[in-house]
Amino acid sequence: MTHWPVTVRAQRSGRLPVVGVLWGSAEAAASYRLPFLKGLAELGHEPGKTFILEERYANEVPERFDALATELVNLKVDVLVGAGGSSIWALHRATSTIPTVFVGRRPGSARFRVEPIQAGRKYERHNSNDR
Numbered sequence: 001m002t003h004w005p006v007t008v009r010a011q012r013s014g015r016l017p018v019v020g021v022l023w024g025s026a027e028a029a030a031s032y033r034l035p036f037l038k039g040l041a042e043l044g045h046e047p048g049k050t051f052i053l054e055e056r057y058a059n060e061v062p063e064r065f066d067a068l069a070t071e072l073v074n075l076k077v078d079v080l081v082g083a084g085g086s087s088i089w090a091l092h093r094a095t096s097t098i099p100t101v102f103v104g105r106r107p108g109s110a111r112f113r114v115e116p117i118q119a120g121r122k123y124e125r126h127n128s129n130d131r
Contacts, residue, residue, distance in 0.1 A: 017078040019052070022069055022082050028083060036103050062086070079100070080099070083103050083104055
């Protein structure tokens, strides 16, 4: 189930909230984009109607992650979404004030999930074989 951070749900200023997504690559996005958008649609959220979707693709080039994360932050998005470790780390470095969520699958699981990234919380890198 997808849950929007309170700051995005509560916006009623007349402007659509902006969701910034940092994908590692178009190939990686292919696995997560459809379930992500389907989950949002089930909750009544549609890109272009209830929110603006800003997507960036790093094409697995390490230098691009930080640059694109900063670009999304500079767009003043309301929430950030990262798929995969490099995306999350880059978003985490780019801001501590914009709510950030992780989308993906837990290693060894086929189940899609969305998990909030909490400001101030320490995160550790895990390799894909960790459970």
